Amino acid sequence: MKAKKILAAALMLSMSAGALAASEAAALRQISVTGESTMQVAPELATITLGVTEEAGEAAAAMAAVSDAMGAVIARLKDGGIAAEDLQTRQISMHPVWSQDRSYDSGGRREITGFQASNTLMVRVRDLDRLGPVLDAVLRAGANQFQGLSFGVADPSAVTDQIRSEAVKDAIRKAQQLAEAAGMELGPVRSINEQGGGGGRPMMVMEMARSDAMPIEAGELTFSHNVSVVFDMTVPGGE
Numbered sequence: 581m582k583a584k585k586i587l588a589a590a591l592m593l594s595m596s597a598g599a600l601a602a603s604e605a606a607a608l609r610q611i612s613v614t615g616e617s618t619m620q621v622a623p624e625l626a627t628i629t630l631g632v633t634e635e636a637g638e639a640a641a642a643m644a645a646v647s648d649a650m651g652a653v654i655a656r657l658k659d660g661g662i663a664a665e666d667l668q669t670r671q672i673s674m675h676p677v678w679s680q681d682r683s684y685d686s687g688g689r690r691e692i693t694g695f696q697a698s699n700t701l702m703v704r705v706r707d708l709d710r711l712g713p714v715l716d717a718v719l720r721a722g723a724n725q726f727q728g729l730s731f732g733v734a735d736p737s738a739v740t741d742q743i744r745s746e747a748v749k750d751a752i753r754k755a756q757q758l759a760e761a762a763g764m765e766l767g768p769v770r771s772i773n774e775q776g777g778g779g780g781r782p783m784m785v786m787e788m789a790r791s792d793a794m795p796i797e798a799g800e801l802t803f804s805h806n807v808s809v810v811f812d813m814t815v816p817g818g819e
């Protein structure tokens with residue numbers, strides 16, 4: 581009787597080990613691929629970051645000059661059809677202007693000779709045909725700083741949803757090709773990991789200069805997305 585129990589236990593252990601080995605073998609029959617998708621999209625809007633900077637002997641005078649100039653810029657933008665929700669103040673700053681005299685007679689000390697005030701405004705232009713005229717208008721209204729111009733689309737999530745789906749389809753296509761080349765059949769998806777991507781054009785930074793007709797070329801925006809997908813693979817015939 582004791583020998584039978586030992587034999588039964590050994591048989592069960594052998595079966596468990598076999599099942600574990602089969603499970604491990606199945607786990608090893610997996611393939612990981614990266615799906616990619618890229619799309620070129622025409623820009624639908626532009627974002628400008630501009631500002632006004634003024635200097636004066638007194639801090640209050642410098643800030644007053646900036647406030648007057650920025651008020652004129654905002655009024656010109658609104659008169660030109662830019663909605664209030666497309667205007668946002670980004671930064672207001674004030675700092676002293678120091679003398680550059682470090683001669684022996686001055687004892688090497690620098691003194692405050694005035695104050696510089698700045699006001700920075702972000703402007704969203706939804707009609708790209710008006711972008712050049714808008715830039716000319718703010719220049720004439722008193723803007724003297726131009727910190728950047730970038731292009732975008734009205735609904736980036738819609739573009740991202742589309743290229744995400746295309747990236748998954750690309751991963752499936754690659755996995756099927758690799759599985760067939762290896763003499764295997766592609767099984768179900770085990771995991772999907774988004775690796776993100778990019779979109780839009782880098783912001784261009786330049787000094788603002790007066791222009792009667794500023795040429796603007798929007799070009800195209802390139803959006804991309806990557807996903808990493810793990811699939812099971814099976815041996816043809818169901819092994």
